[in-house]
Amino acid sequence: MTNIVGGRSTAFGQWSEFTYAHIMQLYGTLLQQVQIENEPMPNSPPQPINTEPIFQHLAPQLANLHLTLITVDIGDAAQIINNFRPDIAFFRAGSTLNSSPNRCPGDLKVSWKWGSDWAAAESQIDRTEYLQVLSQINFYMKQHNARYGFALTDTELVPIKRLDANGNLLVARAIPWEAGGPGRLTVLMGLWYLGMLGAVDDDWQLL
Numbered sequence: 001m002t003n004i005v006g007g008r009s010t011a012f013g014q015w016s017e018f019t020y021a022h023i024m025q026l027y028g029t030l031l032q033q034v035q036i037e038n039e040p041m042p043n044s045p046p047q048p049i050n051t052e053p054i055f056q057h058l059a060p061q062l063a064n065l066h067l068t069l070i071t072v073d074i075g076d077a078a079q080i081i082n083n084f085r086p087d088i089a090f091f092r093a094g095s096t097l098n099s100s101p102n103r104c105p106g107d108l109k110v111s112w113k114w115g116s117d118w119a120a121a122e123s124q125i126d127r128t129e130y131l132q133v134l135s136q137i138n139f140y141m142k143q144h145n146a147r148y149g150f151a152l153t154d155t156e157l158v159p160i161k162r163l164d165a166n167g168n169l170l171v172a173r174a175i176p177w178e179a180g181g182p183g184r185l186t187v188l189m190g191l192w193y194l195g196m197l198g199a200v201d202d203d204w205q206l207l
Contacts, residue, residue, distance in 0.1 A: 011168045012134060015161050018172035020185040023193050066201045069093040070103060072191075078102040079144065086140045088152070090198040103198035104148045105140035107133060111155040116174035134160065138167060147206040148197050150190075157187045159194055162206055 024031070071093040078089035079101050088106030118130035137149045141162045151158040159172040175190045198204045 011166075012171050013169075015159060015170035015172035018159050018161075018190070018193070020183060020189070023185070023189065027193075027196065067199045068201055070195060070199050072195065075102065075105065081143045084140065084143060086137075086149075088150075090195050101146070102140070102144040103146055103204045104150065104194050105137065105144060105146060106150045106152055107137050107140070109133065109151055109153045111153045114151070114153065116151075116156060116158050116171075119171075134169060134171070135167070138162060138169060141206075145205045145207050146198070147204055148194055150194055152187075152191075157190045159190060164206070 069092070070090050072088065072090050075086035075089045077097060078086075078091040080098055086102060086105035087108040089102040090104035090106075091100035091102055114129060114133050116130075118126040121127050121130070133151055137151060137160055141147070141149045141160075142165065147162050149160045149162070151160070154177070156174040156176050158174050161170040161172075162168075163170060172190075175185055175187050177187050179186050
């Protein structure tokens with residue numbers, strides 16, 4: 001589908017591979033082997049964690065796999081280009097503030113101002129707003145030469161893949177926060193997979 005927003009052409013199709021089955025095909029063994037321990041709510045502020053030894057230990061292993069250990073934080077923690085700041089950033093863990101490219105920029109929205117179903121809304125205003133958000137995320141991805149990005153609201157996660165420098169995007173089926181249970185793709189799993197895509201050194205960039 002091709003549309004004109006603010007004088008720019010934005011074309012998008014469906015990112016059909018962003019599914020539970022595809023993620024499990026790639027990482028099912030890993031996900032089934034790893035168990036995350038529950039962390040009780042502390043009675044006092046958490047103590048600082050020295051992560052440098054962990055990074056030093058993992059760095060050689062990740063380098064052999066052409067992966068970079070990344071973390072997620074507010075957009076200001078990654079590189080800031082021309083004072084444009086995405087809401088969320090996936091960037092190299094252990095990097096100094098504002099030094100690492102945002103490998104997967106995210107934009108936060110509230111559901112009463114934007115939703116994935118607005119792509120086919122009867123209202124031209126809603127359809128235009130839908131495209132403007134895609135255009136904004138595409139702009140952030142282009143700034144950081146990132147292939148992947150996303151929109152996150154209080155009701156859903158919408159993963160996005162940039163195909164080229166001309167505004168051609170793939171948009172995955174929205175993942176609702178309420179999704180859960182065996183065999184269902186959840187928001188947290190979707191964010192984890194976006195992080196894994198952003199960690200791949202020879203794939204996350206689109207120059």
